[in-house]
Amino acid sequence: MLVLDPEQCLPECSEELKQAAWNCVKAVSAAEALVLLQKYELRVAIAFISDTNQTALAKEIAIIQAEYPSLHWIAVTDSALEQHCSWLSAANFVDYYHRPFDWNRFADTLGHAWGMAQLTPSKGGKGPAKVLTTIKGEHPLLQQLRQRLHKFSQSDETVLLSGETGSGKGLCAKTLHSLSKRHEGPFITVNCGALPTGLIHSTLFGHEKGAFTDADKRYIGHLEQAHGGTLFLDEIADLPLDLQVNLLHFLDDKHIMRIGGNAPIKVDCRLLFASHQDLEAAIDEGRFREDLYHRINVLRLHVPSLRQYSDEVMLLAEQFLLEHSDNCTQFHFSDEARCAMKHYNWPGNVRELRNRIRRAMVLTDDCIITAQLLGLDSLTANRTSQDLARCRAEHEAEVLLKAISDHKHNISAAARSLNISRATFYRLLKKCQIKVP
Ligand SMILES: Nc1ncnc2c1ncn2[C@@H]1O[C@H](COP(=O)(O)OP(=O)(O)OP(=O)(O)O)[C@@H](O)[C@H]1O
Numbered sequence: 001m002l003v004l005d006p007e008q009c010l011p012e013c014s015e016e017l018k019q020a021a022w023n024c025v026k027a028v029s030a031a032e033a034l035v036l037l038q039k040y041e042l043r044v045a046i047a048f049i050s051d052t053n054q055t056a057l058a059k060e061i062a063i064i065q066a067e068y069p070s071l072h073w074i075a076v077t078d079s080a081l082e083q084h085c086s087w088l089s090a091a092n093f094v095d096y097y098h099r100p101f102d103w104n105r106f107a108d109t110l111g112h113a114w115g116m117a118q119l120t121p122s123k124g125g126k127g128p129a130k131v132l133t134t135i136k137g138e139h140p141l142l143q144q145l146r147q148r149l150h151k152f153s154q155s156d157e158t159v160l161l162s163g164e165t166g167s168g169k170g171l172c173a174k175t176l177h178s179l180s181k182r183h184e185g186p187f188i189t190v191n192c193g194a195l196p197t198g199l200i201h202s203t204l205f206g207h208e209k210g211a212f213t214d215a216d217k218r219y220i221g222h223l224e225q226a227h228g229g230t231l232f233l234d235e236i237a238d239l240p241l242d243l244q245v246n247l248l249h250f251l252d253d254k255h256i257m258r259i260g261g262n263a264p265i266k267v268d269c270r271l272l273f274a275s276h277q278d279l280e281a282a283i284d285e286g287r288f289r290e291d292l293y294h295r296i297n298v299l300r301l302h303v304p305s306l307r308q309y310s311d312e313v314m315l316l317a318e319q320f321l322l323e324h325s326d327n328c329t330q331f332h333f334s335d336e337a338r339c340a341m342k343h344y345n346w347p348g349n350v351r352e353l354r355n356r357i358r359r360a361m362v363l364t365d366d367c368i369i370t371a372q373l374l375g376l377d378s379l380t381a382n383r384t385s386q387d388l389a390r391c392r393a394e395h396e397a398e399v400l401l402k403a404i405s406d407h408k409h410n411i412s413a414a415a416r417s418l419n420i421s422r423a424t425f426y427r428l429l430k431k432c433q434i435k436v437p
Pocket residue numbers: 134135136137163164165166167168169170171172234276316350351354419424
């Protein structure tokens with residue numbers, strides 16, 4: 001679901017949306033929404049409309065609708081609906097709500113919009129052939145990656161993705177789904193390292209009402225949520241051993257049992273796995289089951305690190321500059337910035353490249369992206385790798401703190417702004433020894 005919220009008045013229902021298993025991405029402008037629509041298969045959109053933004057928003061939504069006519073829109077307003085009625089109906093909104101509203105009715109409308117969207121052929125949205133443009137770069141390693149993605153997407157077998165952090169494992173998993181016959185179904189990502197201890201079993205497999213003390217209603221787990229689509233289990237090495245057994249059983253017979261349930265339920269989903277840990281080492285240390293490893297290691301996809309295709313850094317950098325521009329501002333790199341980017345070793349891979357550029361674009365006063373704004377000015381050939389690691393850590397801490405303050409300590413929003421998951425955000429906070437209340 002796309003949430004278009006130019007005034008960033010976070011919806012009070014965001015927690016409910018999460019509970020109801022909606023995967024939401026947030027945009028504050030049409031430009032940002034269009035980038036997200038290129039990246040994700042979004043079928044439903046909520047627009048937050050105020051008295052002051054309605055004229056601008058009407059134009060923004062018209063731009064998005066021209067490109068993505070199959071997106072189904074629902075409006076949420078703070079003011080009397082009559083003021084907005086005419087343009088909302090002209091813009092083909094499925095429904096509109098005045099805050100505060102009844103969540104259950106709203107949830108029904110969302111479900112209805114989703115159902116309608118499923119019946120509408122997605123025009124302008126990304127079809128399978130278009131999706132591979134998300135993996136940018138022409139280096140032979142990337143061409144080989146694209147070929148593999150095409151091949152593996154035609155199979156229903158599990159795929160084990162490996163590669164350094166930020167190299168694009170998540171992007172490849174999403175691409176595998178988008179190119180597959182399951183692309184109309186859900187794509188669900190679960191970071192096994194971020195699941196709350198004690199609730200991992202129920203989060204993955206679901207539970208019945210009354211199955212345990214806090215189970216006041218039935219919960220459909222991630223495996224079931226992914227029925228008809230793909231479940232991407234990231235950081236699989238972090239899954240506790242007892243659940244590794246359950247997962248192995250699921251891979252063998254494609255049935256799950258909710259906690260407290262008494263009948264197995266057939267679930268049809270493809271599983272993709274990723275880890276940036278060495279799974280063979282985890283087996284030796286007794287942290288990962290060997291039988292599960294052999295079961296998931298059927299198709300293997302290694303995502304190269306950015307320094308393996310460093311000739312393409314500038315190509316990617318220019319694309320990101322364009323992607324994050326607002327269409328009217330002409331940003332460009334200084335010669336010294338180009339040189340620094342070519343010589344840096346990018347330990348955080350494409351994610352780091354993207355984030356350094358985003359930060360520099362915010363900080364620049366004259367649209368010129370300098371090495372200093374990228375945080376790469378102190379790079380010289382005779383620095384040691386230890387110095388590079390220190391520079392990176394300092395820069396990372398700075399970016400995290402800025403994101404936290406920009407988003408008023410809302411960690412989900414801060415993580416989204418940096419294009420990383422909450423789990424990764426927390427991991428980086430821990431690494432940089434930043435404490436958040
Ligand atoms: N070749 C590429 N072209 C364009 N964007 C890329 C490419 N590779 C990675 N990215 C972008 O880099 C960012 C990080 O990618 P992603 O989250 O998939 O990494 P990851 O390997 O899953 O990281 P982690 O292990 O930390 O979860 C994303 O914004 C992704 O879209």
